Amino acid sequence: MDHEQAFELLPGYIDQELSLSESLEFERHLAGCKQCQQAYEQQRSVSAQLRQADLRVEAPAELVERIKAALPGRRSLWERLVDRFAGGASGRSLGWAPVGTMAFSVIALMWSAGLYLSVPSGETRLTHELVDDHIRSLQFNHLSDVISTDRHTVKPWFDGKLDFAPPVVDLAQQGYPLVGGRLDYVNGRTVAVMVYRYKLHPINLYVWPGNDAGAPPPGIYEQQGYHLAHWSTAGMNYWAITDAGEAELNGFITNLLAHPAS
Structure with missing residues (x-):
């Protein structure tokens, strides 16, 4: 999360209007940012002062009547x-x-x-669920149940744990090394998650069976400071999410789709 995103969320955080994931992300940024800490204290002080009773001014009755008289008349639906x-x-x-x-x-x-x-639509609910899951995997250091850069170690680990065989590919030569895998529960079912990295940025790739008939090509969009992409191919649903940039995620998807095992 950068300063611009933090400033946009600051009023909602002070008024306790953010979701749990947004609040946690904001607090994580706030803990290491002196500039945002100063802005937070200033806005919190202003907010507290505005809530004081002596700052409220009661409009005179005459002014209220003049304003009401100047408003255009409109009968209610009941009338x-x-x-x-x-x-x-x-x-x-x-x-x-x-x-x-x-x-x-x-x-x-x-x-x-x-x-x-x-x-909210099913797609919107699923997007929020995946973002929350991605954040939890980072906060509780639970990126991987099996830690390995070898696809021949990660792929067999899923055997017997799922009712499908997720494709596992090695993209180390393309700059996206495989670092492990885990099981997760998303969209009402157990799914496979392959964990990759781009430099220091983890990429969670969620996979489960799905119908790819007429599926659109992957489009990248941003949610709560993370980049996501969704696509279907070869009878599988794919969701990728990372805090890396849009170009980096697009490069990951391009190399993944071009791999023979994908």
């Missing part, structure tokens, strides 16, 4: 429904019986739409 069914200016009335049913239907529709829009 318009009443006018519609009571006859309104036309003098024709549809009767009061349907009003309650209609109002209830409108409220139910708005409530249902709100619930639908507030639920």
Whole structure:
């Protein structure tokens, strides 16, 4: 996490609006950054002062009335429904019986739409789950269950632990050495994770069976300061995540897809 990202998260951290993973990432950056520590103390002090009661000013009643009078008039939905069914200016009335049913239907529709829009998509939930898992693997030093740079050691380690055989390739000559593997639980199932490195940056490659019919090519995007990519090929789902740059992750994916064993 750089300074710009930290400054963007700072107000949300002070107001306790960040997710657990965002808070942990921010605190990790804050612990080693004097500049961000100073900005944090300044904003926390300002926030505390703004919450003091003596800083609040009650608007005069006359001012409130003038503002209300200047606002354009707009009848509420309920008032318009009443006018519609009571006859309104036309003098024709549809009767009061349907009003309650209609109002209830409108409220139910708005409530249902709100619930639908507030639920994140499956892809979004999975992305957050993978980012959280990646962060945990770094914090608790649990990158690998089997530590080896030899694919002939890592691949057999998965035998009997999964209901599929994950492809394991060696990309050391391309600058992305294999350093181990582990089991993890993602998207409601046990998955294989191959761990690579680019210089000092770990790359977690999550693999599990999937349908690659019509699958788009991998696209790289950023989430909480990490770069991710998702693609499917040869009947497998792949997710790669790292704190390395976009170009470095793209190079990893390009070499991985070009390898005969992938």
